[in-house]
Amino acid sequence: MKDQPSPLRETDDEARKLARVLLRSARYAAIAVLDPETGFPFASRVLLATDIDGTPVILVSRLSAHTKALARDPRASLLTGEPGKGDPLVYGRLTTQCVAEPVEHGHRFHERIRTRFLDRHPKAKLYIDFPDFLFFRLKPEQASLNGGFGRAYHLDGSDLVIQSPAIEAIAAKAAETVRDLVERHPDVADILAVRLNAPESGSWRICGVDPAGFDIISGDFLVRHEFETLAVDCDHICSNISKIAYSIP
Template sequence: MKDQPSPLRETDDDARKLARVLLRSARHAAIAVLDPETGFPFASRVLVATDIDGTPVILVSQLSAHTRALARDPRASLLTGEPGKGDPLAYPRLTTQCVAEPVERSNAFYERIRTRFLARHTKAKLYIDFPDFLFFRLKPETASLNGGFGRAYQLDGKDLVIQSAANEEIAAGAAETVRDLIERYPDVEESLATRLKAPESGSWRICGIDLSGFDMISGDFLLRYEFETLAVDADHICSNISKIAYSIP
């Protein structure tokens, strides 16, 4: 009997970029954990943000079933990617297998994660500081990308995160970087929304930057843009963003 051809395509840069966009453009996701009582998979929905290196972050109540499950077994899968009109299976989606790491309030990077999360989920301010709520970083181990019919890829966790010594510096100055960019170019966010053909909504604003790209949000819409090459510092990020906003089509 002849060996069947593999359904997987060779993972290339386009696949890696699509996977990162699917993960970083998600405002919510389905999470699957292992029920500690039965061992059965347990699926739920969680709000998602990303840390400065692209690692997904969730905010959960310690009273929820999936939080109790993660406390016993940190393995989890996260499904991201939104369907549109027609066949839901024709749209790209990403399943990321992760190891959940709790983020204690005493951690040096807790405020960074809190700030980045609230930039996407402003309504979470109502409960984010409740004592029974906590963050988990979901460290990617492997990922399965389905880019649509006939486009399946297997990725390593490292394909989804930014490996750079400049991450901490960018995170510390992110708010100031965005503020300076808007002071220099007051209409930059409006221009970006137009150039990137963002869905018609209210006003768009930059809600996150990193060395690999930036995020914009308007109401329930979140848009992720990935740079062609990794930026090296804040000036490089601003230069990339201004070129995207104002370059001649």
């Protein structure tokens, strides 16, 4: 009997980029955890953001079933990817297997995660500081990418996380970098939306930068753009964004 061909394609840079965009552009995700009482998978929906290194971040109530499950077993899976018109299975989606790390008040990452989360989900300001809410960083271990029919790939967790010595320096100045850029170019986000073929919407704004790219948001729409190469500092990020917005196509 002949061996059946593998359904997996060789993972290349195009697949890695698609996976990163599917994860980093998601405003929400389906999360699956292990029910501590029954051992069965338990699925729910969570708001999603990313830390400065691209690690997905969720904000959850300690009272929720998935939070209690993660406290007992930190393993979880995230499903990201938006279907469109027609057959939902022709659209890309990513299943990321993660290990959850709690980030509570006082944690060294808490303030930057809080800032980045609110930039993406401003309505969360109503409850983000409640004592029964906390963040989890969901450290990717491995992932399965389905880019549509016949386009299946396996990825390592390292394919989804930004590996850069400039991470901490950029994190310290990220908010200031966006403020300075917008002060110099008040229309930059709306111009970026046009250049990136974003959906027609109201006013756009930059809601996050990191060494690998930036995010713009307008209402329920979020667009992620990845740089060709990692930025080495905040000036490099500004330069990359300005070139995309204002260079002649």
